[in-house]
Amino acid sequence: MGPISDFQFLEDLMTCSPDVLCAVDLEGTLERMSTACRVALGFEPAELLGRPFAELLHPDDRAAVAAQLRQAAANEPVHFHCRCLNRAGQPVAMGWSVSRAPDSGVLLCFGKPVPGARRGRWSSAVGGRTAAYRADAPGRTESEQRFRLLFEKTLSLSAFLDMQGRTLDINAAFLGFLRQPKQRVLQRPLTDFLALEFRALFIEKFAEALSGRTVHYDAVALDAAGRKLTLRVTKTPLLVNGLLVGIHVAALDTTAFSAAQEELAHLAEQHLTILESISGAFLSFDIHCHLIYLNREAEQLFGLDRAAHVGRSAGQVFPEALTGVYRAKCEEAFATGCVTQFETYAPHLGRWLDVKLFPSPSGLLVYILDITDLIKSAKQLKLLALVAEGTDNGVVIAGADGGIEWVNASFTKHTGYTLAEMVGRKGGHVLQGPETDPAAVQLFRVGLQQTVPFSVTLLNYTKAGQKLWLTIDVTPIHNQAGELTQYIALLQNINFRKETEARQGQMTQDLYAHNRDLQQFTYMISHNLRAPLANALGLATLLTKLGKDTDSFD
Structure with missing residues (x-):
């Protein structure tokens, strides 16, 4: 069983506490009532919501209790006893402790029947100057x-x-x-x-x-x-x-x-602290759709002032809630009694919101998250996916730890590995092989650590074990806080280029060998022809000195 949510804890407290717990606004109207009122007074909580608290009191005690509530409203906690009237109109002696909630101004009342007090014969003990x-x-x-x-x-x-x-x-x-x-x-x-x-x-x-x-x-x-x-x-x-x-x-x-009161006060303070510390906006409305609480996140998101808006109707605070998706979803939540969730765009805020509605017999709890950045990221990823699917290059999206989150179809075409086979794994652990250059691998790791764009060429291996030369261009992605969130890598298959480079290298070697053989041949020819040429030149010189009619010339 998972941990109880903040909202469920409050509802369980109102449902399971043996003491009568209620919230009274500064005008004396009951805003919330726990189920313990069934046993203590015979009423259902929903019957009492919106009614004046004074209607529950014996007529002779109302003035004195009103004075006590005014003292509590002045941030002075009070403890008193009085007579309440049950469903049958009979007086029930009860002890009460009342404190004013911080920020909202609602009076938090904790009551329980007083043991040993006989109905109809118990005398009120409220006020500072009650008659002796x-x-x-x-x-x-x-x-x-x-x-x-x-x-x-x-x-x-x-x-x-x-x-x-x-x-x-x-x-x-x-x-x-x-x-x-x-x-x-x-x-x-x-x-x-x-x-x-x-x-x-x-x-x-x-x-x-x-x-x-x-x-x-x-x-x-x-x-x-x-x-x-x-x-x-x-x-x-x-x-x-x-x-x-x-x-x-x-x-x-x-x-x-008193111990229960202290514990409840501690729990109430703890609960308010939790509500103030959560990342989303939290609002609470009573059964009459009046705003009774909002946390600081809600104030910031909607530009509201807690003191000025608590107690006002939902229509006054959020006019857009009277129509459209808000009204429809609220009606759905109350009709089904189930938690209702929806996403909507708020034009007046320029923000996308994820809204959860928690209905209850005493009102409505609303939890709102600003998902604008998530929506924008999703759109960008969708566009990236469309681009990635249309390119012949492999595209890899990895988390900040290097674990692969997504690969495109071209990656699978070149490497033989599918998305399912790569998710959560690091590309180097899968693709690198025995002839992968360690120096290039180290260069790749240094680039990742520096979290700046870089490029490296690596010899990898396909799923079938064939060599695969890749030029890898890596771009780190940071959030608005400057924190690294992802890497995007573009993989280009350069096997053809490597093969061309290999052929060019072989041709160069062949040409060098041919040139060397030609030089050797030239040398040999030159050496072998040098002696005959010298003889021919000597003879030609001699002939020029002899007459044509001499015997030597013949």
Whole structure:
């Protein structure tokens, strides 16, 4: 099984997480919702998309939650509890953590039902000045109200303190956390049993609660086994006949929840880092076709500004998407639910684009690669192939490592080797033979290393073992960054020229031999005729001195 893709990881997280994960824009509209809302609230994710987040809240909690969301929108992460309404309209107590996503401004909300809170009887704990619990309801004593607070209204650890911080009542969960018996804790300051690192913050927040407002804060402590716990502490003032008589302390163990929140935040940051680092343009649209994210590559490719365009509709950002191939492919992707890929030319950009559409119930993910250079290269290679097929010379295209990628038909005609036999191999390993000149081979290697055009003549051998003289012209190919990518070699069969040169050499040798024989013959003739000529000349001279009538002349 191959590694999971960046996009699939996000979809799996939204599908498999047991916590409710959602994205809320700055206007309070739900943009994304995980499938955990089925279990927590009974809704399908698609039913909630585009609806105000406030519609999920108990009417009494909406104002306080809105204040928390405004704080989160100001880049201050918040943690709070409130009542949400399920499909049947019943309140469900939930704890939430909300942070603002970098760049996009979307609020990332992580929620889970609060264990131990009874539906319809759980009181909201949002906001910094929520009304205090009141113990002066008709027919109820102070003791009865403490009992209700301790055992019906608390989330986990629970204790009731007087105005001096002495313990008036405490539940079993808190006693277990303190590892103390109840009788030892009662009527003594609760801080006497707290760890030093936990005590100062407890005293500070207790003083704030004495001012009459409910206080929420997170604290770190060690349990009985020495394990580090994260506690969500709430201190609630208790009023009797309008007078403040004590403070109710409730602490919920949110260790697992906090760890999950940190992990999710880490994963979200990691995911954003991945999206920002990928080479292609990445965009995300919600179910209403509003742009909710684009990475830096998308900004550069389309000339967009993230802050100015996030939240706008696809038609506003990309008017060309309303018609033509873009609209048709988007409709196809949503209709089939399958990834759709296509290539198209963008005239306004002057670029060729490879587009992949990833549909989901919550929107559309778009991944775009600029393939202009690839298209141009393909066209150039096609033209080269047409030229190469029409020439009698062999043409070889090799990679930067010298491995052959392509040969034309003329190469096969001259050497006997087919493309299938040559792909991935180096030409010299196949064609060179016993009489190949090592000096010429070394010259060829030096030319390759210098990555400049060069020419060399080599004796090679055909597949049938016949000698094949080739003049090889090599041209290196570089990309825009100046990096060597390929070699193109033009091979000219010069067997005929070599044969002609051999015949001319033989004729020269024959002429030299004939000339030498002629010179020897001339010498012999000259030597043999010299004595008779001398005699003839002497006789002629003598005759001129004798009279014709003398006996000597006769």
